Amino acid sequence: MVFRLTLDGHTHEVTIVRRRPHLVISIDGREHEIDQVADVGDGRRxxxxxxxxxxxxxxxxxxxxxxxxxxxTFEVGMVDPFAGEAGGAGPQDAIKAPMPGAVVDVHREVGDKVVRGEPILTIESMKLQMVLSAPRDGVVAKILRSSGTTFEKDEVVAMLEPQDV
Known part of the structure; x- marks a missing residue:
């Protein structure tokens, strides 16, 4: 899942990289592992x-x-991807797995130019293989899973370079 947040007027891209065994999020390309979230009362955590x-x-x-x-004190809000704000990653920059499974083959490398529909990864889930293709023309920014590695449903497995608006 990829979304954008404004924090005190600055926009940041937040990606859920994986959910298990611990939540890992990427904030502006830097990964952070979340060990725990505990509620200590009165809105404090x-x-x-x-x-x-x-x-x-x-x-x-x-x-x-x-x-x-x-x-x-910080003010945080979601950025509407359809509001037409310039710059940053759009909804078609992340290539997500539609189901849990494993990577069978990696067809592209970081830096490769791709055209919409070209294969990026082949995945397998419950003996069904599926090709994950580029959702738009662009350049491969990240390949987050290699051949043989597993992933969860909706996990980002590859990213395209953010598209300027």
Missing amino acids: VLGIARHSVAFARAGFHDRQIVRLAGR
Whole structure:
């Protein structure tokens, strides 16, 4: 799953890389493993990131979230991908697995130019093989799974370079 958030007026791309055995998210291309999320009451929570505990408080306000972290307050909101905001990754930059399975073959490498419909990866799930193709013309930015590795449903397995709007 790929989405964009605004944090104090700056847009960041957030990708759920995998969910098991621990949640791994990518924020602007940098991966973070989430060890735990614990509710400590009154909107306060503790988040475990790379075995470090981070305490924060969160409250909803209309379409925004207000987050208090390390003595600072941040306003966070979702970015509508259809609002026409320039730059950043769009909904067709991520190539996601439609079901859990394993990678059978990798057809492209990082840096390869691709045309919409060209194969990127072949995956297998319950003895059914499926080709995951480029959703648009572009350049392969990341191949996140190699041949023989497994993945979960909706996990991002490859990324195209963000398309300028």
